[in-house]
Structures are given as structure tokens and as C-alpha cells.
Amino acid sequence: MDEVPLALLFAVLVLMLALSALFSGSETALMAINRYRLRHLARVGHPGARRVEELLRQPDRLISLVLLGNNFVNVLASSIATLIALRLWGEAGIAIGAVLLTITLLIFSEVTPKTLAALHPERLAFIAGYYLSALMAVLLPLVLVVNFFSTGLLRLLGVHTQNNGDNPLTRDELKTLLFEAGHHFAPRHRGMLLRLLDLESVVVEDVMAPRGEVRYLDLDDPWPDLLGQMINSSHTRMPVCRGSLDKVLGVLHLRRVTHLLADGKFDHARLQTLLDEPYYVPEGTSLTQQLLQFQANRERFALVVNEYGDTVGLIVLEDILGEIIGKFSDTPTATMSDVHPQPDGSCLVAGSASVRELNRSMGWDLPLTEAKTLNGAILEHLENIPTPATSLLLGGYPxxxxxxxxxxxKVARIGVKLKRSA
Structure with a gap:
């Protein structure tokens, strides 16, 4: 090799370093690319995305190809660097050449291209897809041989090499993705998506109107009182009972009686002929399942029963939709009607306020237990009926x-959450 010009050796060495950088950057870009965005781009017909997705379907072959190319050019660069060092410094130059080549490879062929690829994986991966696909077609027999031996070695070590594809995202992982991609969504839209993911963990009991708040028509009441309730009701449907919600006769759609209210012949008996069969649901049904049941049964209104069959509340379709998009009647003042901020940073809160709604509207993280209201949470924590001036620590909140x-x-004062001491 003494007759080879030194300038040509330097040119080949630079070329090998460039190829090494190309393989190193390609490997990082292909491994770092967002697989879900890649899948989307491939689905809409992006040629580069389709090419890269095809390569990533067999990652063992792809890694073997990249490492074959990278190791080949690195070994060749090492050999050329040795020749140059011998020409320049004699045998002492072998050590000098090794040190200089190591530093050069590390900076220009490893750290720099891999950092660039990690910062812009998509752009570089699509470029790499072109030449790696061509190389795969040419070097496939050699790649298969390498894979055969490496797979055999892994099997001897008890490692399974079957490619099971991407693992599906869990609900918590998907929520994390939504948080990280928050700048792509309006805050309200992101909130809707997050609440939709949480819908499976929320049950009917959490959002229903409790029994004490259910407005119903009692056929044991005088007829003038019933007429007044029907005329002044803000609801579209009302349960019709005899005595209490334990004896529900049916559900009355008030639109059916608007033209009869002024009719002197409209009475108890005629009202009962207009009733629909009551629709009951268990209190522990998840909101996702209940939404599907409303859709399948073409219902919008259901009475909620507990494990003993007692009526404990009422749920309508709007309650579930409100969990996704927010309460339909919510305004900033309406949402905060149970909360009154104080100058010292604390808040006076009605005991009937929902713990879930407080956490959502105030950004708190009061503990969610079987109790649904602040009053219930306090009683459950104390296991006793408190008196005014009683203090407690509820989930870190005084x-x-x-x-x-x-x-x-009736009213409790909630202070700023205490920080845990280290």
C-alpha cells in the first residue's frame, strides 16, 4: 500500500467516517421515531413513512443491516488510519492513530449524528429509509446469516426472539400522551378527552342525583298540588309514585300533558294512562356501560337502585354527557356556588358539595372514597358526628x-394543602 497516495488514504478515511456517521444516525433516528405518528403517515400514503414502517416490522433484520454497515466502515477506517499513522510516524504512530481515530469516531461519527437524529428522528428516518431499503435488498442473504447465529445464541441464553409488535397503550399511558401533546389541543378539548378516558372508572352512583334531590309526583297529593308541580317543573320527565320513591308507578313525559293541563277532565286516573315503564339501573354500573345501555335501549332517564333493590337516585343522559364535556348549566359562578374563597387563602365550602366536583373545579386532590360529598368524607374520616370548631386533616388539607x-x-373551612416535610 506504499504506492497509494497519502491524500487518497485521507479521502477514503473521511468517506468511511461519513458513512459511519450515516449508519449511526440512521440507527438512532429509526429507533427514536414516533411509531404512532409513523403509522398515521403510512396510513395516509406518505411514501417515506411506508418504507420506514416496512423496515421496522422486522427490527432484528434492520439492526443487523445497520450494524453490518457500521462495523464494516469502522474496521476499514481503523485499517486506513493505521496505514496513515505508519506513514507519518512509523510504528509509534499506531498508538497515536488509535487514539486520534477513537476521538474522531466518537465526536463526528457517534455523538454528533446520534444527537442530531434524536432531535429530528422523523426527517432523518425518512431519508435513511431509501438507502437502507436498497441495502437490505442487496445484503439480505448476509443479514439472514447474521440473524441465524445471533438468534441461536439468544435461544441458548433463554431469550425469546419472537416479535410481538408494539404493546398497546394503557389508559394511564394514553393520558400521559395527551398531557405531553397538550399544545396540539385547546385546554377544553384536552379536558374532554381526559374525562372520556376516566369514564370507565366512574360509576352511576358518582354522578346521579341522590334520592333526596329527586323531584317526583306523588299521586297521594291533592290534584291542584300535582298540577302546580307539573306546570312549574324545569324537568322534561318526572317519576310518578305513590307515597315515596319506593313505589314508582312509572315515568311521566311532561310534554305529553301540556295540552291537557287546562282540560278540566285531566285527573289522577288519566295521568296514570300516560306513564312509561320505569327503567332501572344498578348504582355500580360504569358510565361507559350505562351510556351504551342508554343508546341500546333508546332511553335517556333511569332510576338508580342499590343491591337491595331500593331506589337511591336518578340519572339522565345529560349527567353522563356532562362528565365528558362539562355540566351543561355550568358557568364560573354556578360551578363555584358551593365554594367561597376567603382573604386568608382558605375556602368556605358547603358540606353538600361533591368531592369530585371540588377536585375538578378547584384543582384539589381530596381523597375519593365511598363518600360522595364533603360532609360524607368528613364523617367517614372522623367516624363520628363533629361539632363546630372541630379540626381535621383530610388528604393533607386542614x-x-x-x-x-x-x-x-353544613359548612366547612378548607385551607391550603400542607406540604410534606422531607
């Missing part, structure tokens, strides 16, 4: 009982 009525906490 709580002071301000007002009680009978066995119920």
Missing part, C-alpha cells in the same frame, strides 16, 4: 367545621 345542622356538616 379542615375546620364551621357550621352543623343536626347530624350534617
Amino acid at each position: 379542615v375546620e367545621i364551621v357550621q352543623t345542622q343536626g347530624n350534617v356538616v
